Amino acid sequence: MGSITGGNRQKPGPGPAGLSTQAELADVVAGLRLSREVTHKIRHRGLLRELPSRAALEKIRDGLMAALFPSHYGCPDLTDETIDYFVGHTLAQVLTALAEQVRRDLLFLPPGQNDLPAAAHAAIIVRGFAAQLPELRGLLADDLTAAYQGDPAASSIAEVLIAYPGMRAIIHHRLAHVLHGLGAPLVARLLASISQAETGIDIHPQAQIGPRFFIDHGTGVVIGQTAIIGENVRLYQHVTLGAKRFTEDENGVLIKGEPRHPIIEDHVVIYAGATVLGRITVGRGSTIGGNVWLTQSVPPGSFISQAQNRLTEV
Numbered sequence: 001m002g003s004i005t006g007g008n009r010q011k012p013g014p015g016p017a018g019l020s021t022q023a024e025l026a027d028v029v030a031g032l033r034l035s036r037e038v039t040h041k042i043r044h045r046g047l048l049r050e051l052p053s054r055a056a057l058e059k060i061r062d063g064l065m066a067a068l069f070p071s072h073y074g075c076p077d078l079t080d081e082t083i084d085y086f087v088g089h090t091l092a093q094v095l096t097a098l099a100e101q102v103r104r105d106l107l108f109l110p111p112g113q114n115d116l117p118a119a120a121h122a123a124i125i126v127r128g129f130a131a132q133l134p135e136l137r138g139l140l141a142d143d144l145t146a147a148y149q150g151d152p153a154a155s156s157i158a159e160v161l162i163a164y165p166g167m168r169a170i171i172h173h174r175l176a177h178v179l180h181g182l183g184a185p186l187v188a189r190l191l192a193s194i195s196q197a198e199t200g201i202d203i204h205p206q207a208q209i210g211p212r213f214f215i216d217h218g219t220g221v222v223i224g225q226t227a228i229i230g231e232n233v234r235l236y237q238h239v240t241l242g243a244k245r246f247t248e249d250e251n252g253v254l255i256k257g258e259p260r261h262p263i264i265e266d267h268v269v270i271y272a273g274a275t276v277l278g279r280i281t282v283g284r285g286s287t288i289g290g291n292v293w294l295t296q297s298v299p300p301g302s303f304i305s306q307a308q309n310r311l312t313e314v
Helices: 022-039 054-068 070-074 083-106 118-131 133-150 157-163 165-182 185-199
Strands: 240-242 275-277 302-305 310-313
Touching: 054 070, 054 083, 054 133, 054 165, 054 185, 070 083, 070 157, 083 118, 083 185, 118 133, 118 165, 133 157, 133 165, 165 185
Parallel strands: 240 275
Antiparallel strands: 302 310
16 A cells, blocks of 8 residues: 555635635734734723623613513513512612623722722612612602503503603613713713614703603604703704804813703603704793704793794794
């Protein structure tokens, strides 16, 4: 028998779809590492951080909604004997999971802002959050009532709660707003992002929204960071409460956190497609018509018509 020389020598094998060899894949991986570590390094303060998990926050959100509205988002067959056990068990799991996500959020705080270890600080935030849940549920009950009373198409409170995207968006917002105020801004922002992806409604968690708030239809609504909304306000689809301009510092960098979004006073209705920009005030009891572009304050009791593009006091 003749010997076989080099029988174990292998040619470079095929790579993944679109790449002819494993060597090409290695080149791509090396190029991405160069971008990540050297040429386009964008990690927070240059360090590798544990990030809050969007998937974990979706599960936490589901648990919080089940605790707030156990018959609608929890178990449909709960009884008076089992409902408190269900709520307590759900909260125990959810708050533990939330504490871990808040701990990860706190890793992004500027150095020296807090002397406590992240885990201890997260526990304080989550305890404060839990303590506000009864009051938060009361706000949501008012929102539900406003939606049911304000929409002739609504057949029941239950329909509004489980089927209206505007209601789902305000649940997310009120949860996120509390967390933001307690010092977990990234977790709050992720909750707002989850809501936007599901409902098409974009509300910054720092926006201040009073009780009995109703977004009818909802798709395309945008509410900016420093917006302030009073009681009994109703918005329709594609309403924007946005900024008109952004202030820059001497280096041309945008100044963050300045009040730049509208103040909407009590009992205001803003119809579909209206755009309200800048730190202006829409007075109590006013009505903003559809497709209006508004950049100046209007007094209480005003009606703004797009067709005539004029201000009429009534």
